[in-house]
Amino acid sequence: MRVHHGIHPRLGALDVLPFVPLRDLTMADAVTVARTVGERLAADHSVPVYLYGAAATAPARRSLLAVRAGQYEGLPTRLADPSWRPDFGPAVFAPRLGAVLVGARDVLVAYNVWLETDDAAVARAIARAVRESAGGLPSLQAMGGRLERRGIAQVAMNLLDYRVTSLPQAFDAVRAEAARRGVGVRRAELVGLAPRAAFAGRSPESVGLVDFAESSYLETYL
Numbered sequence: 001m002r003v004h005h006g007i008h009p010r011l012g013a014l015d016v017l018p019f020v021p022l023r024d025l026t027m028a029d030a031v032t033v034a035r036t037v038g039e040r041l042a043a044d045h046s047v048p049v050y051l052y053g054a055a056a057t058a059p060a061r062r063s064l065l066a067v068r069a070g071q072y073e074g075l076p077t078r079l080a081d082p083s084w085r086p087d088f089g090p091a092v093f094a095p096r097l098g099a100v101l102v103g104a105r106d107v108l109v110a111y112n113v114w115l116e117t118d119d120a121a122v123a124r125a126i127a128r129a130v131r132e133s134a135g136g137l138p139s140l141q142a143m144g145g146r147l148e149r150r151g152i153a154q155v156a157m158n159l160l161d162y163r164v165t166s167l168p169q170a171f172d173a174v175r176a177e178a179a180r181r182g183v184g185v186r187r188a189e190l191v192g193l194a195p196r197a198a199f200a201g202r203s204p205e206s207v208g209l210v211d212f213a214e215s216s217y218l219e220t221y222l
Contacts, residue, residue, distance in 0.1 A: 001097065002095050002096070004072075007143070007145040008143075009068050009071055010068075011050075011098050011099045012047070012075075012097055012101075013097050014097075015100070016068075017100060017101065017103070018034075018053065018108070019031075019037070019055075019105075021106075027054050030055070031054050031055045034051065034053075035051060035055055038100070039088045041102065042090075042100075046094070047100055048100070049099065050067050050087055050099060050100070051103060052101055052102070053104050054103070054104040064103065065141070075099055079092065105160075109158070109162050109192075110156075110157070110158055110191035111158075111167060111171075111190055112155065112156045112189040113154060113157070113185055113189075113208060114150070114153075114154045114186040114187050114188065114189065115152060115153045115155065115183050115186060117153050117183045118151055119183075120145050120146045121144075122144070122178075122181055123145060123146075123155050124144035125181065126142075126144055126155050126177040126178055126181070127143050127156075128144075129173075130170070130177060131157075137170065138164050138165055140160070140165045141158040141160065159198065166199065166200035167199050167200070167207045168199065168206065168207055171206075171207040171208055187210050188209050189208075193216055194216065194218060195217070195218045195219065
């Protein structure tokens with residue numbers, strides 16, 4: 001962790017461990033598991049553990065972004081603040097490990113849109129325009145940056161509630177903002193799985209997923 005650098009926010013080596021209720025499980029079940037695992041991680045590895053989402057122990061800790069604020073580099077200061085004492089484990093900075101965020105949440109859809117430009121500033125501007133925190137689409141997180149291995153820029157998004165903002169809504173918003181800046185959209189990428197309902201009746205191809213496989217539907221494994 002002391003030498004790690006990247007554009008994605010992180011608080012530690014494991015960083016985030018979410019539990020999501022599927023099939024007949026409830027959010028209460030996920031909360032119980034999250035708190036049990038969080039306590040065990042802290043006990044076994046002497047690492048600070050913060051609970052977030054539905055497993056949070058205080059309203060200020062429900063948001064993953066709020067708990068991760070300051071990231072790894074700001075962790076020593078946060079651990080020294082009594083109001084941000086870990087839920088489990090020591091309030092001691094472990095340089096090799098950082099801290100772990102353990103939570104319970106609903107299905108999250110991770111989705112990236114690749115742009116026909118390598119300008120990270122354009123991607124960041126589009127991300128600001130579409131994300132909820134800046135007045136964009138509700139339940140949508142977004143960040144822009146360069147995809148170095150491909151030499152292009154991308155808008156990386158988390159759909160926190162696909163029932164509120166669907167994949168088509170996110171894709172159309174990014175494409176419209178890109179067009180306003182004279183930039184095209186190359187394609188999109190799904191990171192992990194997505195429920196069929198997240199497509200809101202549209203085809204995967206219509207939201208940039210040109211090589212989408214049936215196995216990428218969450219329902220395949222339920």
